Amino acid sequence: MPTYDSFAGFYDLEYGHKDDDLDFYLNMADEFGSPVLEIGAGTGRVAIPLADAGHTIWGIDNSAKMLEAAEINLLRLSAQKRPNIVLSKQNMQSFSLQQDFPLCIIPFRAFLHNLTMDEQVSTLLSIHHHLRPEGILAFDLFVPLxxxxxxxxxxxxxxxxxxxxxxxxxxxxxxxxxxxxxxxxxxxxxxxxxxxxxxxxxxxxxxxxYVFRYEMEALLRLTGFDVMNVYGGFEGQEYDFSSGLMVFVARKKQLNMNE
Ligand SMILES: C[S@@+](CC[C@H](N)C(=O)[O-])C[C@H]1O[C@@H](n2cnc3c(N)ncnc32)[C@H](O)[C@@H]1O
Structure with a gap:
C-alpha cells in the first residue's frame, strides 16, 4: 500500500486552501470537547485551525513526509498554541496512544485508505478503544456516484x-x-x-x-458504534446520494462480549 510520502510535496498546493469542512469539525470539537483524536492528520490542514481555536489535537498519520510538512505548518501557530498539537507516525489500523478522547475525527475521506474489510474493522476497533464511553466519531467520505x-x-x-x-x-x-x-x-x-x-x-x-452508505453503517454497528446522523454535507444537509458527500456522526457504545 503506497503512503502519501510522494504526494506530500504537492499536498498543500492542491488542498491547502480546502476549507469547506473546517466549521463542521470545529463545531464538533466545541460540542464534544478536547483532546480531539485526528486520524490521517496529514499536513495539519484541519488540526491547525482547531488548535488555533484552543483545542488540543492528537494527530496520527502513517506518512513521515506529510508529518514533516505538518511540523513546518505548525510554525504558523503562536508559540503558546503549538503544544496544542501532538503528532505521531502510526497506522490507523493499529495505533496506540496513552490518552483517551471524547471525539475522534477523520477528515477528507482518509478512512477510504483502508483497502479490505479487515483493515476497515481494525481501524474502527482501534478508534473505539481510544474513545471515552459514549465518545463521538465524525468523518466524511465521498459518495461513489x-x-x-x-x-x-x-x-x-x-x-x-x-x-x-x-x-x-x-x-x-x-x-x-x-x-x-x-x-x-x-x-x-x-x-x-x-x-x-x-x-x-x-x-x-x-x-x-470506496464504501456505500449502508456498508459504512454496517461496519460502524459491527465495531460497536451507534450511527447518530448521516448528512449529505457539512451544514447538516439531508443525505440524498447526489450530494457527492457523506458525513457520518456515530457514538461509541460499550462492546458486550456476551452478545
Ligand atoms: C486525504 S489526506 C487527509 C489529510 C488531512 N486530514 C486533511 O484533511 O487535509 C489522507 C491522510 O491519511 C493518511 N493515511 C493514509 N493511510 C493511512 C494509514 N493507514 N494510517 C494513518 N494515516 C494514513 C495519509 O498519509 C494522508 O495524510
Missing part, C-alpha cells in the same frame, strides 16, 4: 489556477483505474512543473476503497 464508478478508467487534468497558489507553475494529470470487484480506485498523479525551463515530472500513487 454511479456516473463515476460505472467507468473502468478515466483521466483528469488539474490546472494551476485551481491550486492554493495559482502561479505555482504546476499541472497535475490524474489517471484513475477502477477494480470493480474490490471497490478499489487506483489513483496515479503526475505532477508537471517547469523549473529553469526544464519540465520536471513527479509521480504519486494512492488507492481508495
Amino acid at each position: 454511479y456516473s463515476v464508478i460505472s467507468q473502468k478508467e478515466w483521466q483528469d487534468e488539474i490546472a494551476e489556477d485551481e491550486f492554493a497558489q495559482p502561479d505555482s507553475g504546476v499541472t497535475i494529470k490524474t489517471k484513475v483505474t477502477h477494480d470493480y470487484a474490490r471497490q478499489l480506485l487506483y489513483i496515479s498523479n503526475t505532477y508537471f512543473s517547469s523549473e529553469k525551463d526544464a519540465l520536471q515530472k513527479t509521480k504519486s500513487e494512492m488507492i481508495y476503497r
Whole structure:
C-alpha cells in the first residue's frame, strides 16, 4: 500500500486552501470537547485551525513526509498554541496512544485508505478503544456516484489556477483505474512543473476503497458504534446520494462480549 510520502510535496498546493469542512469539525470539537483524536492528520490542514481555536489535537498519520510538512505548518501557530498539537507516525489500523478522547475525527475521506474489510474493522476497533464511553466519531467520505464508478478508467487534468497558489507553475494529470470487484480506485498523479525551463515530472500513487452508505453503517454497528446522523454535507444537509458527500456522526457504545 503506497503512503502519501510522494504526494506530500504537492499536498498543500492542491488542498491547502480546502476549507469547506473546517466549521463542521470545529463545531464538533466545541460540542464534544478536547483532546480531539485526528486520524490521517496529514499536513495539519484541519488540526491547525482547531488548535488555533484552543483545542488540543492528537494527530496520527502513517506518512513521515506529510508529518514533516505538518511540523513546518505548525510554525504558523503562536508559540503558546503549538503544544496544542501532538503528532505521531502510526497506522490507523493499529495505533496506540496513552490518552483517551471524547471525539475522534477523520477528515477528507482518509478512512477510504483502508483497502479490505479487515483493515476497515481494525481501524474502527482501534478508534473505539481510544474513545471515552459514549465518545463521538465524525468523518466524511465521498459518495461513489454511479456516473463515476460505472467507468473502468478515466483521466483528469488539474490546472494551476485551481491550486492554493495559482502561479505555482504546476499541472497535475490524474489517471484513475477502477477494480470493480474490490471497490478499489487506483489513483496515479503526475505532477508537471517547469523549473529553469526544464519540465520536471513527479509521480504519486494512492488507492481508495470506496464504501456505500449502508456498508459504512454496517461496519460502524459491527465495531460497536451507534450511527447518530448521516448528512449529505457539512451544514447538516439531508443525505440524498447526489450530494457527492457523506458525513457520518456515530457514538461509541460499550462492546458486550456476551452478545
Ligand atoms: C486525504 S489526506 C487527509 C489529510 C488531512 N486530514 C486533511 O484533511 O487535509 C489522507 C491522510 O491519511 C493518511 N493515511 C493514509 N493511510 C493511512 C494509514 N493507514 N494510517 C494513518 N494515516 C494514513 C495519509 O498519509 C494522508 O495524510
